Amino acid sequence: MRLIKARVTNFKSVLDSGWFTVGDLTCLVGKNESGKTAVLEALEKLDSVVKERSSFRDTEYPRMNWSEYEESDKVDIGLSTEWKLDQEELKYLQELCGGEGVFTSDVITVVKNYDNELVWTLPLNVQEAVRLAVVNSGLEKTEKAELQGITTTKLLFRKLEAMDERTPRQEAFLSELKEKWSGSLRGKVVGYLRQRVPQFVYYSQYDRLPGKVSLNQLVQMQQANQLDQLQGSRVFLALLSMVNTTPVAISQISTSEQLISKLEAVETRLSKKIFKYWSQNRHLKVRFRFDEASPGDPAPFNTGKVFQTRIENMRHEATIRLDERSTGFIWFFSFLVWFSEVQRLHGENLVVLLDEPGLTLHARAQADLLRYMKTELVPNYQVLYTTHSPFMIDPADLLSCRTVEDATGEDDEVLGTKVGDRALSADGDTLFPLQAALGYELTQTLFIGKDCLLVEGPSDLLYLQWASEQLRAQGRTALDKRWTVTPCGGITKVPSFMALFGGNRLHVAVLTDHGQGDKRKVRELRESELLQDGHVFTADMYCDGAAEADVEDMLGRGFYTELVKATYGLTAKQAMPKTKPGDAPERVTSEVEDYFRTLPARVPEYDHFAPSRYLLEQASKLTLPGQDEALNRFEKLFEDLNGLL
Template identity: 50%
Template sequence: MRLKTVRIHNYKCIDDSEEFSLAPITCLVGKNESGKSAVLQALYKLKPVERDQADFDDLEEYPRKGLTDYEVIKDEKPANVLTTVWELDQRDEKVLQDTFGVNPIRSKLVTVTKGYGNKLCWNTEVDEAKVVKHYLKQLRSEKGEITEGTKVLSVADIITQLENIKTPSAEQAEVLAKIKKNIPNGELSQVVNNALATRLPTFLYFADYQKMAGRVSFNALSQNISSKKLLFSEKIFLALLDLAGTTPKEIQELGKLEHLIAKLEGVSNKLTREIFEYWSQNEYLRVNFRFENALAEDPPPFNSGYVFMTRIENTRHQVSVSFEDRSTGFVWFFSFLAWFSQVRKTYGTNLFLLLDEPGLSLHAKAQGDLLRYINEKLKPHFQVIYSTHSPFMVDPDNIMGVRTVEDVVKNKQPLGTKIGDKVLSTDSDTLFPLQAALGYEITQTLFIGKHTLLVEGPSDLLYLKWFSQELKSQCKEGLDSKWVIAPAGGIDKIGSFITLFGCNKLHIAVFTDFHDGDKKKIRTLRDSEILKKGHVFSAEMFANQDEADIEDMFGRSTYITLVNECYSLKGSQQLSDKKPSKAPKRVVAEVEEHFRTLSIDISEFDHFGPASFLVENSGMIKKNLPHLEEALDRFDKLFKELNLLLKDAEE
């Protein structure tokens, strides 16, 4: 299952978050006390790893400003907190198919809610007629009847009619037994929901402050286990022991001490190797363990019984320090991996990760390493939501996965925490991490003006400049010089630019390619409220085909002539005047396929190469380009539409 949307009501600082969507990796950005942690903590209670933390407590968690009124009605009508919409995947549908013989649901979207009544409520569109038809087919009933003249409308009807047959056939008895096994009492919706409940991911919540203890007193640990009052730091330690295949009781058997240390160090080495794949700060750290008698002069509870100590050794400086005295970032990473590895051992990949301010104590470069870990190790297997107010934890390549979190006040009335589905906020403090993260990405390549035309890359800039100049040389309009053409470095960076500068007084238009992989992003730009309507242009609008790059506006024959000239292709190496029957629609894709068949002594195809060659050899090459006038007409249409935007902006 994949979580598509969430809405949170009546929880701590959240009156109504309003519905917001989730990406495979969702980043909650907001300033301190905006409600980021409350969002994660509310979601955690849907189905937490630690089952004793599953219940909502109205006295502690219902918004205080409305608690008095709520206590009057709570017994009759417990307030809802979570409304979550999930999309089923093929594995979920297979579970249903295997159980019922057919897929019994109409829609892949199901809604799961939970509130202060602490019950999961499922809303699933069940297609009972489909299931009934499936069982009637097994009974060889084409008329929809089992007993003559009586129509079957539900699974319960099938059970009733079969049970009323005094001498059922073997076939009827078999079907009845199957139905009663799969759908007791004929309650199809309940059985479907129960089956899906086993597929609902378990939520793992991990916060920056949750770290393993460097010293553990076994006397205190045993008491806390007995009283069921374990500290979270002790739970992480027990997770480490579980990964090593041992228990606190086994540890206290001194005869197995060396065996235990060996197993723990094996687990530690595995976790440490995983850390160092994504830890660029210091490669000389190692985790060591000691198990000793307590010293009477140490403070309680470390002055009696046995004490287990975890230490971090720096092999470069040949010194070791207590686990708690080491870099807090390294300690957090090790603690998270120990806890996560043990939880994953139990639940496999059916987990949903909630990371509250991960990497808060990490250096900026280490935060980049953590982002890489999230994208490379977690994203392929798990949905992740993490919160941050650090610009270095905002992934510029996943800007559409950012959700802003704000504690909103309107007309001096507090409205509580709101989660923005769009990556634009009216609050400058909330927006700051986005500005900082995206500003660094964009300012490396971007030149902007009052009227900025964003394009994907430098080749687009050269082509637009060249065609504009050619049109002006023929006393035609060309592109107005007020437009500053800015190559943003790809469609993702275009979105980043608009997010960063959309609130400023810049007049922005976009020209981009349009093909599979980018269509959704372009539609998002067109629908965005931070870009004026009609300010996104794409190549297919002028190339007369449903997928197109700027090169398709040349026309195929014009562009392949340019490529043949640019790379000095001769004879059989040339691109053919006649388009191959199985060639891609887009001419650039056709050229790329052709170059893969050429010998290694031919230069590798580069989009920028033909653009640069056209500009540098303009006088010579344009005489050889067929159908150039048709290409000029296409660019003329684009420039006229862009120039009209200037008139509207200046009125």
């Protein structure tokens, strides 16, 4: 079974997240305090591997609605999920239910409420299952007639059991049903599915392995059931589990040779795993020490036995305790230890929830962690993680991101945390990590792309991509694939770009907007020696002689205003006028900006990027006015650009 959709309601800051889809690797991206952690915590409650984290508690109900809820008799839902069955599961259920027409879909819904009951919605046609069971029962015609009109398995069992004298065939049929359905077909199906639903494992930034542990203190707190008060204790227990020992057993050990051999084996295993992905420093090795406490050390490390995890720098031939390493390395090390124990205890049927993984890691180390997640976790588990770092986002898979916002409605009505199922349906702050990730990735391509086309922003890149794909599909002139299209942030950034990357002997052309304040900059750029002659293009060159134009104007006013309407879901009343007003700005983006200021506050704020992303996502579904004319303009641009190669 795979989780395909989820919806969180009535939990902490989440009044109703809305339904959002879940893939193999799903990133929840949003600002601090947007509710990302609450979404993960709610998902975990479906069935956590840590049983005390599996229940919705009244104290987690949104405080703003608690009084009203407490006075009511209803039981609210905290989490709704949809799951897709695999072929093996579907085949088993079809055979169990008696035929393909009984279990009618491969999607089921599981809901958990504040009574912590699971409610299952199944595509199960019980009446058809009963009919088929009777048809295939082997009963005589007259015996089958006695069972006509029965619509539930409960009634079928009751009818057979109530017979004063069952024939041998009826007896055999009843026995077969009891063995196959155990009294209730629905109950049998739910029982099977309950065993197939993955458990959830949640890991946060704060679960770190201590560099030094007092075994005496650990055993005392474990016996007092107070381990939660000892930071990092569960990760340390996972480490001991890797050598098949416990705090009590290790504290009572009389000979260390056997323990040392086991610890050395784990040292090697962890070192190989960590430094396969930790590219920051490959001259490190994990070391463990298990010694008698020194009386002069501070409590609790002055009595009993002390366990240390140390990291050896083989280049400097020195070791330091794990907790003296960088916080990023500690997190990475601790996560690998913890997850190995989760796998040992709970097997492979898991959904992994990671809250702000690698928050303290350097940018390149975050890329290492993302690579680890894709290589080691995703082939076996579904993974959902939260972030606000652009380096924890795969720019090649932006559609795996879900934006998380603490939303408000009209008159500042609190709507609570919302999860956007489309990666870019969010405000600017929420969107920033996605834009940064895309921009960073595109910048890196400059080192391997000889021919670079600089555009002002990410939206220009997407419009060029859309037009090129449309033209290529029609067998017309598309943008040559040798061009690497890169947003540089505006015409004023071109000199900085050339200073940074000009030494790479790149062949650079520029496509820029052309407004009242841009004309002097364009002229200066054309007259400079930064670019070859004829390598500066402005949008007005392809807009029928317009004095000012953005790339959006190449689409045409009717095309773009209809695109904006579709992007923001504007009603007919809210839509822009078909005919351009006489006092409207010449550039369509300026006209749209002015128009959006007149709309109600509930309409999202206009930004240039959202329509371009929507166009690329929905290209196959959209029919916009003036599309042929728009493609003609882009084709002329592509012909001119390709002619420079």
